[in-house]
Amino acid sequence: MRHAYPFSALVGQDAMKRAMILTAVDPGIGGVLVLGDRGTGKSTAVRALAALLPPIEVVAGSPTNAAAPELQADWEAPGEALHEVPTPVVDLPLGATEDRVVGALDIERALSRGEKAFEPGLLARANRGYLYIDEVNLLEDHVVDLLLDVAQSGENVIEREGLSVRHDARFVLVGSGNPEEGELRPQLLDRFGLSVEVGSPTDVEERIEVIRRRVAFEADPAAFVSKWAPEDAVIRDGILAGRRALAGVDMPDAALRDCAELCLALGSDGLRGELTLARTARALAAYSGADRIEREHLRAVAPMALGHRLRRDPLDEAGSQARVGRAVDDVLA
Structure with missing residues (x-):
C-alpha cells in the first residue's frame, strides 16, 4: 500500500x-x-x-x-x-x-x-x-x-x-x-x-527536522503515518466541523466595510478581492470555532487573499505582502 x-x-x-x-x-x-x-x-x-x-x-x-x-x-x-x-x-x-x-x-x-x-x-x-x-x-x-x-x-x-x-x-x-x-x-x-x-527554510534546526522526518517516512511509511495520525485527525475534524459551521458564521456589516476599505486602500481592481477576503475570513472563523467574522480573521487572511491582486508599484520595492501588511495596519488599526 x-x-x-x-x-x-x-x-x-x-x-x-x-x-x-x-x-x-x-x-x-x-x-x-x-x-x-x-x-x-x-x-x-x-x-x-x-x-x-x-x-x-x-x-x-x-x-x-x-x-x-x-x-x-x-x-x-x-x-x-x-x-x-x-x-x-x-x-x-x-x-x-x-x-x-x-x-x-x-x-x-x-x-x-x-x-x-x-x-x-x-x-x-x-x-x-x-x-x-x-x-x-x-x-x-x-x-x-x-x-x-x-x-x-x-x-x-x-x-x-x-x-x-x-x-x-x-x-x-x-x-x-x-x-x-x-x-x-x-x-x-x-x-x-x-x-x-x-521559501526554503533558513533555520538550520528546521532544515535538519525536515530531513529527519523525510528519512523516517521513507524507512517505514506505515509507522510514520501511524505516528502522525492523531494530529492529522485533529486537522480533519477541524475541517469537517468548519464545513458544518460555515453557513452559520455571521458576516456583520462592520466586517464587510473593513473588506471594502482595505481593498480600496490597496487599489484592488474589481470586487473579487472583497468577495474572496470575506469568504476566506468566514472559512477561518468556521475552522476556528468562531460564530462571526472578527478583525483578527481578516488580518490573518488578508495577505493571502489580496497580495496577488495589487497593481505593480515601481516606486515600492517592499513587495506585495508588505504593502498588504501596511494597509491592514492602517485600516484595521
Whole structure:
C-alpha cells in the first residue's frame, strides 16, 4: 500500500498549509497559487491534505465521480452501486493537450462502431477533488483560460465534431510555480482565490527536522503515518466541523466595510478581492470555532487573499505582502 506523507508532519510553510486547509473548508474560495522555490513541499502538501480528508462516495464506474446516480452526466453509463474512494488528486502536466484536459471524441469507438461517444479528460477525474498544476506559469495561455473558466463555473462544456456534452467539474485548483522562470498574467493571478509565497527554510534546526522526518517516512511509511495520525485527525475534524459551521458564521456589516476599505486602500481592481477576503475570513472563523467574522480573521487572511491582486508599484520595492501588511495596519488599526 502506498502512503501519502502526513499533512501534520510538514515542517514550517504555515501560510501554505493554512491556505490549503481553508480551501478544504470552503472550496468555493477559488483555489491556491503557491509561488516559490522548488523542493519546498508544494505537491507533497496537496497530496497530504487530500489523503487526510475522508473518502468520498461515488457511483461505481463513474468517470466524473458522481455522488449519486441522478447526478451522473447523460453520456455516462448508468450505475446504481455506491462505493468510497479517496479524495482525487489529478496532476495536469505542462504538455497536456486541450483534448486531454477537457475530453474529446472517442475515436476508437467512432471507428469501430460508428458511434459518437465522449472520452472524459482530466477535468472529469478531478471532479470533487484537487487539480494540481506544477509550473503553472509555464502553462499555455489558452489552457489556463479554459481551466479557470471551468473552475469558476463548476461545469465543463465541450462542443466539437458534432458532439455536445457537459459534466460537473468542481475541484480545488492548486497551482505552483517559480516566478523567476516566468511571470503570470494579471488575469491568471486574479482568478486564483488565494496566493502564498514559500521559501526554503533558513533555520538550520528546521532544515535538519525536515530531513529527519523525510528519512523516517521513507524507512517505514506505515509507522510514520501511524505516528502522525492523531494530529492529522485533529486537522480533519477541524475541517469537517468548519464545513458544518460555515453557513452559520455571521458576516456583520462592520466586517464587510473593513473588506471594502482595505481593498480600496490597496487599489484592488474589481470586487473579487472583497468577495474572496470575506469568504476566506468566514472559512477561518468556521475552522476556528468562531460564530462571526472578527478583525483578527481578516488580518490573518488578508495577505493571502489580496497580495496577488495589487497593481505593480515601481516606486515600492517592499513587495506585495508588505504593502498588504501596511494597509491592514492602517485600516484595521
